[in-house]
Amino acid sequence: xxxxxxxxxxGLTTIFCLMVAFWILVLIVLPNFSxxxxxxxxxxxxxxxxxxxxxxxxxxxxxxxxxxxxxNWFGIPITIPIHVSTFVDTVFFSALVxxxxxxxxxxxxxxxxxxxxxxxxxxxxxxxFIPMWVSEALRAFAWYIILTFNGPLNALLKGLGxxxxxxxxxxxxxxxxxxxxxxxxxxxxxxxxxxxxxxITSLDTNQIEAAEDLGSPWWRTHWRVIIPxxxxxxxxxxxxxxxLSAGSLLVPTVVGSTKANWFPQTIYTWFNxxxxxxxxxxxxxxxxxxxxxxxxxxMRVFKVKLSDIAK
Amino acid sequence: xxxxxxxxxxLYFTLFILYLLVPLVVMAGAAFNDSKLPTVAPWxxxxxxxxxxxxxxxxxxxxxxxxxxxxxxxxxxAVPIGTAAAIVLNxxxxxxxxTLYGFMVAPVLAPGLVIGxxxxxxxxxxxxxxxxxxxxxxxxxxxxxxxGQVSYIAAxxxxxxxxxxxxxxxxxxxxxxxxxxxxxxxxxxILLPHLYPAIAASAAIAFFQSIENFNVTLFTKANDTTxxxxxxxxxxxxxxxxxxxxxxxxxxxxxxxxxxxxxNRQRKAKIEAAREAEAxxxxxxxxx
Numbered sequence: 001x002x003x004x005x006x007x008x009x010x011g012l013t014t015i016f017c018l019m020v021a022f023w024i025l026v027l028i029v030l031p032n033f034s035x036x037x038x039x040x041x042x043x044x045x046x047x048x049x050x051x052x053x054x055x056x057x058x059x060x061x062x063x064x065x066x067x068x069x070x071x072n073w074f075g076i077p078i079t080i081p082i083h084v085s086t087f088v089d090t091v092f093f094s095a096l097v098x099x100x101x102x103x104x105x106x107x108x109x110x111x112x113x114x115x116x117x118x119x120x121x122x123x124x125x126x127x128x129f130i131p132m133w134v135s136e137a138l139r140a141f142a143w144y145i146i147l148t149f150n151g152p153l154n155a156l157l158k159g160l161g162x163x164x165x166x167x168x169x170x171x172x173x174x175x176x177x178x179x180x181x182x183x184x185x186x187x188x189x190x191x192x193x194x195x196x197x198x199x200i201t202s203l204d205t206n207q208i209e210a211a212e213d214l215g216s217p218w219w220r221t222h223w224r225v226i227i228p229x230x231x232x233x234x235x236x237x238x239x240x241x242x243x244l245s246a247g248s249l250l251v252p253t254v255v256g257s258t259k260a261n262w263f264p265q266t267i268y269t270w271f272n273x274x275x276x277x278x279x280x281x282x283x284x285x286x287x288x289x290x291x292x293x294x295x296x297x298x299m300r301v302f303k304v305k306l307s308d309i310a311k
Numbered sequence: 312x313x314x315x316x317x318x319x320x321x322l323y324f325t326l327f328i329l330y331l332l333v334p335l336v337v338m339a340g341a342a343f344n345d346s347k348l349p350t351v352a353p354w355x356x357x358x359x360x361x362x363x364x365x366x367x368x369x370x371x372x373x374x375x376x377x378x379x380x381x382x383x384x385x386x387x388x389a390v391p392i393g394t395a396a397a398i399v400l401n402x403x404x405x406x407x408x409x410t411l412y413g414f415m416v417a418p419v420l421a422p423g424l425v426i427g428x429x430x431x432x433x434x435x436x437x438x439x440x441x442x443x444x445x446x447x448x449x450x451x452x453x454x455x456x457x458x459g460q461v462s463y464i465a466a467x468x469x470x471x472x473x474x475x476x477x478x479x480x481x482x483x484x485x486x487x488x489x490x491x492x493x494x495x496x497x498x499x500x501i502l503l504p505h506l507y508p509a510i511a512a513s514a515a516i517a518f519f520q521s522i523e524n525f526n527v528t529l530f531t532k533a534n535d536t537t538x539x540x541x542x543x544x545x546x547x548x549x550x551x552x553x554x555x556x557x558x559x560x561x562x563x564x565x566x567x568x569x570x571x572x573x574x575n576r577q578r579k580a581k582i583e584a585a586r587e588a589e590a591x592x593x594x595x596x597x598x599x
Contacts, residue, residue, distance in 0.1 A: 003402045007484050009494030019395040024414050027462035031429035038432050108327055111320035124324065126573055131331040133565045135523050137542040138558045142338035144546065145349055145555075152337055152351050186334065239420060247422025250525050254546050264424050264526075271428060271530065277435075280428055288425045295420055306413055 032288075039282035060282035083266055083283075090263040091290065093177045094245040097184045098192075101241050102234065104185070105192040109233075110226065113200035114208065132190050140254040143183045147255060176259040183255050184245045191244060192237035199233025200226060235302035239295055246291070263287060339562055342555035349552040361556040368553065374541035381457050381528075381537060382521035388461045389517045390510060393468025398502075400469070401476045416470070418463035423526025430459040431531050455531040456524075463527075464520050468513040475509035 004013045040056050067082045080088075116124060131139070146153050147169040154166040170179045203226060211221040227234070252262035267287065271280035299306065341349045345358035365371060396415060400408060418426055431451055438449025448454060479502070487497050503510075525539045532540060545554050 004399065007402075007481075007488070007494070008498055012494055012498060016395040016399050019392045020399050020411075023392045023396060023462070023465055024411070027430075027458060027465075028414060028418055031426075031433035031462075034433035034436050035425075035429040038436065104327075107320075107323055111324060115317050115320040116324070122576055123573065126569055127328055128331070130565055130569050131335060133519070133568075134335060134558075134562055135525075135539055135542070137525060137539045137546070138338065138554075138561065139334065141542065141546050141550075141554065141558065142334035145338055145341055145351075146334055148348075148350065150348070150350065150353070155353075186330075190331075243420055243422060247424060247526065249424060249529065250543060254543070264422070267424060267428070268529070277428075277432060281432055284422075284425045284428050287422065291420070291422060291425075306416065 035281045036285060038278050039285045041278055043276040043278040060279045061286070063279055064283070064286065083263075086261040086266055087263050087286075089177065089261070090246055093181055094184075094242050097181055097188065097245045098238050098241045100181070100185045101189045101192040102238065104189050105196055105237065106230075106234075109193055109196035109200055109230075110222075112197050113203075114205060128190060128193070136187055137250055137254075139187050140183055140251045143179075143186065144254050147179055147182075170255060171257045171259070176257050179255045179257065180252050180260055180262065183251050184248060187248075187251060188241045188244050191240045195233040195236040195240070196230050197233070199230040203229045231302050232304045232308040235298050235304045236308065238302075239298050242294060242298075243291060246287075335558075335562055338555055339559040341552055342559040344552060347551065349550055349555050361552040362560075364551065365553045365556040365560075370536075371538075371541060371553075371557065374536045374538045377453060377535055378522050378538040381453055381460070382518045384457045385460045385464055385521040386514050386517045388457070389465040389468050390514050392461065393465040393513060394472050394506065394510060396465065396469045397472035397476055400473060415466050419466045421463070423463075423524070424530055426459050426462055427456075427527040427530025430455050430462070430527070434458075451531055451533040453528075453532060453535050453537070456528040456537070459527040459531050460521050460524050464517045467516055467520065468510075471509045471513040471516070472506055475506055479505050 004016070008016070039060055040058070041054060042057055042059060044051070044053055064083045064087075065081045068079050069082045069085065070077065070079050071085050112121065112124060145151055149166050149168055149170075153169065154163070157163045158166065167173065207225055207229075208221060211225050212218075216224070247264055248262070249264040249268055252260065252265055256262065256265075263283075264287075267280055267283045270276050270283060295306075298304075337351055338349075340351045342361055343357050343359075344351055344354060345356040345360070346353065396411075400411060400415075403411075434449045434455055438446060441449075443449060483501050484497050487501050492500070522537075523539060524537075525543065528537050528540055529543070536544070542554055542557070
């Protein structure tokens with residue numbers, strides 16, 4: 001702080017600090033505090049605000065536990081509240097998407113960082129970047145076209161004689177979340193690729209060669225040398241992909257079947273259709289808490305710092 | 312073994328690129344299909360008419376303009392805030408720095424809808440506290456979308472500028488001060504010129520992040536909409552290939568930008584290589 005004052009004087013330092021304070025307080029801390037606060041008050045028409053009914057309550061949070069439905073998890077029938085079921089599904093399938101992007105991205109990241117010739121790297125990276133510059137809405141829409149009942153995928157499979165009847169992809173084959181998982185994986189795989197690529201680039205190639213010279217089979221070189229080194233990148237990619245998937249509203253709405261509910265859709269319904277902002281606040285508080293827990297979990301599991309994840 | 316691995320890698324890379332590009336090609340191709348539904352499978356003939364319909368769509372143009380305006384506002388706010396934050400962070404250390412850093416990067420990790428909802432609730436509550444519920448600034452609208460987006464986009468700016476600051480020599484500022492420069496001059500003539508590449512890059516990133524943004528905007532917007540939200544509402548409401556025409560144009564724009572960038576890079580690389588060869592020749596000549 002002394003340093004700042006000496007270099008830039010009182011005036012400029014005050015301006016810097018005010019800008020930082022505006023960002024952290026007005027744009028980040030107070031809005032979240034406001035959301036926490038509102039989530040404990042009932043939704044009332046404007047005329048009844050500040051009235052006798054405007055008191056502290058937990059009823060918004062209790063709504064999560066309302067409306068039990070019959071469902072089954074891996075064949076085991078259970079009865080749970082509908083929103084809890086949506087929530088668990090969202091977390092589970094987001095984790096699945098994270099895993100799939102990791103499996104898809106890791107070999108490619110390794111190829112780009114250590115196998116491909118360094119001269120061609122900028123061109124290859126640019127090729128990968130092009131789809132990322134196309135907006136998420138359009139990428140989801142592209143898959144909507146592909147997966148529709150009378151769409152090109154069914155036409156292709158029928159043309160090849162693999163299927164006789166069109167498949168309703170949006171309703172899913174394994175679970176009703178198939179389409180969502182496919183499209184989320186497509187949309188976010190590059191968010192997994194680039195952090196891992198950056199991490200592997202910083203690994204000294206001599207270490208890989210040393211492992212190979214000492215007789216390590218390729219899988220052990222990966223397991224013991226490359227993956228441990230790429231850990232911060234993997235952690236960063238996992239956190240990003242999980243957050244983006246679990247928080248996606250666009251993809252589930254565009255390609256999801258009517259049976260597949262995603263938690264952000266539930267929040268949006270409260271907020272926008274029911275216009276019950278307070279319950280919306282309570283739901284997004286729950287959502288935020290789980291996200292924070294996930295980040296902490298990832299930091300523990302991968303033993304990395306926050307500054308490794310957010311780069 | 313090595314060659315084998317390189318071949319497998321190239322094969323995988325090619326498949327991966329196809330996986331990324333084929334959906335986009337399908338979508339762009341559907342823009343030219345003379346079918347009421349956006350698809351390529353039953354090909355009903357080539358047409359330009361969806362481009363005509365897109366051109367005549369006033370809502371789309373309004374949304375397009377809004378997207379640009381919001382993005383410019385986001386750049387104007389996020390770049391100074393992020394730069395200031397990087398400068399402040401760079402001059403402190405220890406617990407305070409870690410805490411501040413945590414607060415700053417938290418919105419990058421937080422889901423967009425949480426940012427959107429919390430922003431709306433905060434300004435709404437502020438308006439209520441001041442007894443000015445009706446005043447437009449406290450209600451939903453694109454101004455709140457801008458603020459919500461700034462809250463996380465400023466973090467990208469901060470990270471980029473902070474990285475650039477690592478290569479800055481503070482001795483230069485000391486020297487300028489000793490030579491009688493005032494504080495404004497130190498900032499304007501010494502520090503900012505060093506940061507310009509990072510500032511320019513972060514401005515571009517902020518602009519495109521803002522155009523892309525969906526979650527925050529959806530929750531904070533009122534009636535006015537941005538391009539991304541417009542595409543979403545069109546897809547939801549049952550679509551005509553008009554959106555494919557739009558997608559085609561956007562992909563084309565992306566490709567042109569990428570091509571210009573790549574050509575520029577290769578030209579620079581060529582100049583660099585020529586220069587190196589020249590230096591090598593000169594060295595050899597000197598040895599003789």
